[in-house]
Every structure is written in C-alpha cells, then in structure tokens.
Amino acid sequence: MRRLGINMIAWLCVTHICYAQQRDTTHVHVLQEVKVKASTPLTPASPVTPSQVLTGEALQRMNSLSVADAMRYFSGIQLKDYGGIGGLKTVNIRSMGTNHTGVFYDGIQLGNAQNGQVDLGKFSLDNMEQVALYNGQKSTLFQPAKGFANAGSIYMQSRKPHFTGDKQTHVRVQMKAGSFGLLDPSVLFEQKINQRISASVSTEYIYADGKYKFRYTNGVYDTIAIRHNADITALRIEAGLNGNSTSGNTEWNIKAYSYRSERGLPGAIVNNVFSHPQRQWDNNFFLQSSYRNKISRWYQLLLNAKYANDYTRYLDPDSTAMYTDNTYKQKEWYFSAANLFTITPWWQASFAADLQYNTMDADLKYFAYPSRYTTLLALATEVRLRKLTIQGNLLGTFVNEQVKMMTGAGNAQQITPTILAAFEPFDSCGLQLRAFYKRIFRMPTFNDLYYTFIGNTNLKPEYTTQYDVGVSYSKPSSTSRWQSFSIQADAYYNRVTDKIIAIPTANLFRWTMINLGRVDIKGIDVNAVSSWLLQKELGLQTRITYTYQQAQDMTYLGTQFYKDQIPYIPWHSGSAIIGLLYKKEWGLNYSFIYTGERYSQKANIPVNHLEPWYTHDLSLTWKHGIRKTVVQVSAEVNNVFNQYYDVVINYPMPGRNFRFSAAVNF
C-alpha cells in the first residue's frame, strides 16, 4: 500500500509538471462545476494549512440537511451524532476534542462559554454558500485574533446576494419534506437597493415528528422499535445588509440572526426503557457586523462586532426521576480590530485585537453567575518567497473572570505560537509541501468551572500541540476529459495535555473536573477531488477522503488501559462521493460514509467494541430554467441498505429514509 502511495505521488509530479501556467492560489477542494467565486480577495490566499471546502450547489446536492451532515465528507474529523433531525451533532477535529473546534459564521466565531460546543445540527445548509474546515487555523494574516485561537476551525459562509444583469430582486421558495415527518419550507428574498447595497432575508421553518424505526439485535434477540420524543420545531430568520464601495476597497455587512426551537430529547435506549420525556428549548439571537477597508496599498483594516444572546431551557418532567426545569442564559459582547500591513510585495504583517465579554445566568442552586473578560492579541507575519511561504504568529490571551457567588477562577494569561510553512519545489507544478506547528489551549468552560457540585475553579487551560506535514497537488483545470484533479495528504502528531476530565469523588452523583488527561494522536488525512467530462454534456465528479487515527489515552501510566484508543475514535474512516451531471440539468449523486471499528469506552475490551458502520446515500436532482425562473427538484434516499447503527451507543440512528425537495427561483 505504501508502495502505491509513493508511486502515485511520483506519477502525479512527472505527468503534470509542465501543464500549469499559473500558480493555483485557491487550492481549495471544491466539489465541482461550481465556480469558486474569488469575490475579489483583498489579499491573496496563503494555502499553508490543510483546508477542505464544500461550496454552492455541491452542498445542495449532497444528501445533507445540516452543516453537520456535510462535515462527514471531510477527512480528519469525527462527527458525534445523537441521531435524528433534532439530535446534538458536534465535530471533533483530529481527536483533540469538540471544545478545541472553533466554529465561525460569516467570519465571526459562534461562542458557547457554557460548554464550549456548537451544535452543527442547528445550522441548515439551506442558506449556506460555503462550509470549510481548517486544521490549525485559516492561514490568512488578515483575520480577527479569534481566528488564531483554535486548534481547528470550521467556517460557515452564508449566502451573499449576487445579482447578474439587470436583476434587482431574487426570490427562492423551497419546500423539503420526507421521512421523520419532515416539513421544511424556506424563503429567500434578496433585493438590490442600489449599486453598492443589497439586502437579504432568509427564513426557514423546520418541523419533524422525529419518529423513525430502529433495530437492536445480538443475533438472538432482534427488536425493532420506533424512536419517540425526537420531534423538533425550529424557526430561523436571518436578515442582512451587504455593501461595498464602488472602488471595491471597502466592504461591510450587518446580519441579524434568530433561531428558536423546541425539541424532544429522546434519550438512551436501554433495557426496559425505550422512551424518555425530556424537552429542550433554545432561543439563539445574534447581531453582528463586519467592515473591511483597504485604506492604502500598505494598510488595510477589518472591524468586527457582535452581540449574542442565548437561552436554553431544559425540562425533565419525569416524576419518577429528579424533576428538573432549568434555564441557562448567556450573553456575549465582542469587538475586534485587525490591521494588515503590506510592507513589501512579499512581506506582510498584521496585528489584531479582540475584546470579549461573556456572562452566564442559570437557576441552579449554588450557581456562581460568572462573567469573563477575554482579550486576545495576535501578532502575525508572512514572508512569501518564490518557492517558500512562511507564516508565523503569536497569540496572547488574557482572561479575567468574576463571579457573584462562591469563588471565581481568577485570571489567566497565555502566549501561544504558530508557525506555518509551504514550499513549492517546482514552478507551476501544483505540488506543494507544507508543515505547521501550533500550540494553543482552550479555557475551561463555565460548566467545567462552576457547574454545581461538579465544577472546579482551580482548573487550568487545556493545551493542544500540533505538528503537521503534508503534501498537496493540484492538476490545473484543463479542457481535456480529465478536467481537474487535486489531492492532499497530511500526517500529524497531536498531543492534548492538561486535558480537563471528570473524575469521581464520593459517589456516582459527585464528580469533579480536573486537569489530568493526556492524549497522543497520530493520524493521516487524505482527500482527493477530481472532475471528468465523460461525454459531451456528461460530467463526473468524485471526492474521496480517508482518515487514519491512533488516539491513545496516556493519562494513567502503568495502568491496564494505558495507551488504549480513546472512545469513539475509529482507526479508519472515510467517505466517497460520486456525482454525475448531465446537460447541467440532471444530477445523480452517490455518497458513501465509512466509520471503522472503535470502542465506546476507554478500555479497549470486547464488551466495549463497536462494529464498523457505513451508509450509502443516493440523490437525483433536476434543474430547469424557463426564462428567468429556475426550478429545481430533488429526491434522496439515505442509508439505502437500511443499516442500523449507533454513532453514540444506545442513541440509534435512522435506517433507510427519504427526502424530497422542490425549489423555485425567480
């Protein structure tokens, strides 16, 4: 296998060394036919960290309802999915833990000071223009300090209005329906106000009764049941204004976002208990704005501001258990200024300062009512030589925490570095070698610090250290049958230290959080994208990913399960997408997801062993334009072979399911 790998790289280089005329600066892996809208970048991209991107119509054709579904087609991530439309879905990048994943929406990070996790199942693909994954960080200098502050990041870019010709108004009305009693109508309205300003409103309502069949069997018992209390009702409304100056030197936008939902929490399926009554309500609101100005050839400014207000109510009405009705309220204020200095054509530097203020209220007994001031200062520079690009930054994090009751966690100051390098050995080959080193940490969350009984205010930050070497190759697009091809492969070693873990105290109800764990991760990510023109009017696109991860628990030296694989990280996982496109009207998409064997607990013993699971999805789309109206219809079958599996044990995933959608654009 290794032999073949080496051969492939050699072959790639030899065959295509002289094809390229220009350096491919985008280097993103776009699932094709979609033009990568460069949207006139004010700075050239610096492709020095591993990145994966899904864009535009590719996203729409992908048998995916939420951003979480789409993330499954990236290498190097594990999606934790509690099943169903309303089930919690979080992403763990390269086994470092969900809390080290930064999620950005239109360039500004989505926060959750309470538990440090963002539920990607809440973000519909309906209004998404692009979803991207960056290991380490997005390798641009010109970003808020928060952009440097995560071990890995997901960037979601919502749709921006684009008007062609004399079109002033664009409306899209869409209806999706299918299994789980899904009804998902959405309306998008985009209006050009003048040459420089456009407005958009996007709204989506999701209802699903969430019922689906699941099956558990050990070969002797074999039971099929229906998932109960997995219903969801959600309403999303987004409104935005986008503007730019006629010169193109200034861009700005304002966005208001509201998401309100009620859902059932169907719970774990255990012996004798096949349904649970818990409910959850979420109201998320934010208002954010971004302003970018190229003030001179030498200096550019990027300002970002945000206010977010999040409300969660959790109800456990079960009178046979502990009746619980709690609300959690969080607020966040955020302001960022980033400055980019172009000192010479090959040398840039930036300075970014972010200020953030978080508060949390909860009607828990003995709650501390914490508030946290975070200041982030980032100094970064990039030197771009003919074959070599080097980027480095230092990030200073200064946290000041206060509590109204009990004792607070006090203050923390940390300075952490990142170094990225990319080397292109041959001119115009499309081959790039790259490497990065990054050390970063996450702060203990409010839950880690203050959750009644469990929290521990003595916690220190949890660190990750990443070493990555990789190679990427892009065959430039050509008009031959083999239109484009790109492949990237990375090998990495990550270490998580001072990992915040729960340890027991006097009894099962009493845990506390401490900085104890250590995880060593060795991994390989590979992904390859290509597109072909098989016949005139018949295109083929493929996308393949493969991930290998060895993530060992190094916490207790000399104990029985030292060096065992950490829970829910498969050694092997991967995905494949094959799409056929005919006459730009018909699209047939096949996707395959594979998750290999893994363990549900940190003891790698037979009773904790989980068999692999894999799903096959199919979709057929038809798109037709009549004058200015474009109609799109699609039908999907997901999990075609009706495989029953759990991502998280006792949280069953749906078997075969269907979805239909129809959209009219005018």
Added chain:
Amino acid sequence: MSSHMCRFLLFLLFTSSMVACRKDPAVSPSDEEYVDKPDTLPSSYAGFYVLNEGNMGSNKASIDFYNYNTGVYKRNIYSEANPDVVKELGDVGNDIQVYGSKAYAVINMSNKVEVFDAYTIKRIGQIEVPNCRYVTFYKGKAYVSSYAGYVGDPASPLGYVAEIDTASLKITRTATVGYQPEEMEIVKGKLYVANSGGYRYPNYDRTVSVIDLATFKETKKIDVAINLDRIKKDAYGDLYVTSRGDYFDIGSKLFIIDTKTDKVKDSLPIAASNLAIQGDSAYIYSVEWNNTAGGNTISYAIVNVKTESIVTRNFITDGTDKQIQIPYGLLINPLTHDIYIADAKDYVTPGTLYCFDKTGKLKWRVTTGDIPGHFALLRN
C-alpha cells in the same frame, strides 16, 4: 484517459482495502480467569455475585461471579445465560441479593428488579419498580425501595417501598416513606428505611422511616442527620446509619439507632460511605472529597459494635489501600472473614476486586466490569 481511470480505480482500491465490514451481531461475551486456589474444606458458600453498575445511559450493568469451589472469577455472565433478553441486563445496577434459590438484581435506570435462578443464572422474570434502589427480604417477601412515589408535590414526590411476593413476583403492597429512600433493614417485624432526599439539596431529608410490616404503614420517622444512605443492623438490636453530609460544609458521619427506643443513641466521629457488619465488627470505608487538598480522603475503619468504639482506622495492613482509587463495594465472608473491596477507579473503566485475608493482607485481585459496587453471597 484509460490509464488515468485505471489509476483512479487503484486509488479506490487502496482506500477500500483499509476498510473492514461489520461482523454478524453477537451476544455480549463472558470471560473468566483463575484467581485463587479452590477451597479445600467444604464450605457453606459456593461463591458470590458482583453487580457492576455501568455508567448511566451505557446499558452496561453486568454480573460477575466468583466461584469458591474452582477459584475462577467469571465476568459478564448474565448476557450469555440469557441471550434472548432485549438490551441485556440493563442500565445502572444498584443492588443484588440472593434469597432462597433466586437472585434479585435491582437495575435502577431500567426501572426493574431482575429475578434469575441463583444457580443457573436463567432469567425467571422482572418486577417493574421505577427508580428502584435496594432490596431486602423477610418471610417470603421482598422489599424494594424506590425514589418514585406519587404522594406530595409532583415535582418532588415522596419515595416508597414495594412489597413483592417472592413466589408470584407480584407487588402486594406499597408504603410511602421519606424522600429518595435508600437502604433498608428489618428488625423485629419493623422495616427501617434510610431517606436521603438527594433530589432536594440543599433541603435533604434527615430521617429513617419505620414501617410496621403487619400493617405496612409508616408508623414513625426517626430524625438522624441529612442525606442518609446505608443502614445495617448488629446483633444487639442497634442500627448503624450513614449520613453522606452535604459535600460542602457538613461531612459524612455514622449514627447508631437503638431499635428498642427507635431513637439515635450515639454517633461516631468517623466518615462512612458504606459498611458491613460481621460479628462484633463493623467494617467501614469512606471516601470524602477534600477541597483544600484537591483529592479524595479515603479510610478503612473497624468499629466494635458491642463497645461502639473505633478499633482501627485502616484495616488494610499491607499498604494496598494506596492502590485503591475509589472503594465502592464491601463484602465480608462470614466464615473466613476475608474482606472483599470493589474499586470503581475512574468509573469509566473496568474496576478491580481486591480480596484481603482477615488480617488485612492482600490475597488476590481481579478485574471486574464497570463500577463494581454490590455483592451477594451464594450458599452451596
């Protein structure tokens, strides 16, 4: 073109060769290990069961068995003996007892008491008791405590005790007790129930309910201390009751109730998480979180129940106590006075069972299921 396609297919093959397919579903396997030489003298005990709680939501409650006649410790025996039980034994085991030829496993989050043949492990049936905690027996009846009563504020109901006929496995009567009742003990036709009020912190319950078994009504409440948990009788008509404290300012403590007066007659300045009384000795271990030290304080004490005084504060005499992370279960062999301590470790990995001789020296240790906590001796 064709060579490109070929290489592409090779790449597909390369990736697919890494993947393996699912195996057919299988019964959760048992495994066993030889840990000690078999008993040579005839003993009245065949062995003992260990109930492993398993983490909440994991559905990994499991039963192990140590066989005195063979010296073999066998893990996870229930699933193999009863492969047709849907979703195995259940979620969070909380108590196991043998009465007659039947064994009773109280499975808390599965809302049931599982009844199986104590010698063949074959399932006999189950009794539905929501949020059940402990079981005890008297004259052909089983008594099961439950958090899930129907009396009082629906958001904070009182607990109850269910009386079950051990022949028909049907609930015959129920009696309302205090909040979140835990362990029970029977003395002279009266059932004493330790009430915790754990769902109501900081307003814990602080009473022991007394139920007259003839009428099956709560006749009185004995005020003891907050957050009661364990209750064990000695041979002198006294009950030893543990209070868990509030985990902040009030520490854990051991109280003594005189059943002749049904009043607290004494308390001992000793933290107590669990205890087992054998003859005149009460073996007590305790785990308390110490905020200033940032760690657990663990002790293993013996109290003489005749003199009501502390005999030792560490009955493990060979230093093995330093290896035990979280003592979570305790059994004393009535004949040999061997001491068995279950270590739940970090609650997310298999635990360890330690066997000490009566002088407190380690005889052997063996790996158990997740969170071992409860024992039941089986007669030959």
